[in-house]
Amino acid sequence: MWTDDTAHSATKVPEGKGDRLIICHAGTSNGFVQISLLAFKSKKTGEYHEDMNAEVFTEWFQNMLNNLEEPSIIGMENASYHSVQLNKHPTMSNKKSELIEWLKANNIEAGESMLKVKLINLVKLNKPQSPIYILDEMARVCGHEALRLPPYHCQYNAIELIWAQVKGYAARNNTAPPFTSTKMMKLLEEACNNVTAVDWKNVVEKTKNLVLHDWERDVNIDKFIDSQLIINVNDESSDSSENESIVKMEEE
Incomplete structure (x- = not known):
């Protein structure tokens, strides 16, 4: 099975049963990038980062760049194997x-x-004034731009919605033995084939709109904080009222 360590993404495989796949893929508004699916059986039972490391990811990333059909902006999260620095x-x-x-x-x-x-x-x-990442330079050499997403903002990565679709297919179709990597690999291929270019176009557009919405929100918050909110407190008026009360009391 595969999981992002949240309950809603896991298949119904009994705990401790079945193999685990490490999966890496990329896509654009035109669909999955061709010949860019990386999937292999995990050799570990704990944290998946033990299997997916900088060496494996960098090799996959170069292959993916070679198969991009047009200059692209590549959304990059900040996993350690995404962030190996030059110099x-x-x-x-x-x-x-x-x-x-x-x-x-x-x-x-x-x-x-x-x-x-x-x-x-x-x-x-x-x-250097700012870090220079190996993957960013690889993308630049190939005519692309790597865009680093803010930490803990996976909602800005369109493929997360695609993974939800793929994982949902796996969960619905992996409810009975055998729970093997061979079966899961077949389910993975079927799930990816069921994701259409229209699906990708929709999630990319939804993600772009979310980014723009949040940007406009943050700009408005920034403008509000930067503006001066002045409250005039007229101390003289308060003093005058108090003096008038004292005079009336004296007259009485």
Whole structure:
């Protein structure tokens, strides 16, 4: 079976039974990207990231780029295997030798006689202003742009709605033994074949509208916060009323 670790996405396989598939795919408003389905049986029983790592994903990503038919903006979540950096700068937790190695690789003079605090300062002065990710550069070289989605905002990734459709098909058709990877692979292929270009077009459009809606909402909130809300409190009026009350009391 496959799951995103939420109850609603799991099949009705008895707990602890059956094989587990690791699945990776991509799509556009025209449908799934051709020859880009990656699916294999998990060798682990715990966290799926033990099977899906940067090496596996990078190889799949290059193949997917080769099969994109037109320049595209690729929505990227921030899983660790999506976010391997080029020329990642060291930190205070790195060994002194690693600091020196990075500085020399970036044509910055450094040596063993320098204190570690001095080396760290050199790194801070010369590190890239923002991270450069290997996958983003791969996309750029192929004429595409990688768009990093905000953390914990999977609703901005259109394929999540497609996965819901695929998982729903699996749940409805995997309720009896045998619970094997061979059976699940067949169900996966059937489920993907049942997803049409119209399905993809609809979810991409829905996701775009959601992004625009949330952007406009945030812009309006930003404008409201930035505007000045002034409340005038007339202290003189309050004092005058109090004085008038005192005068009346004295007259009585």
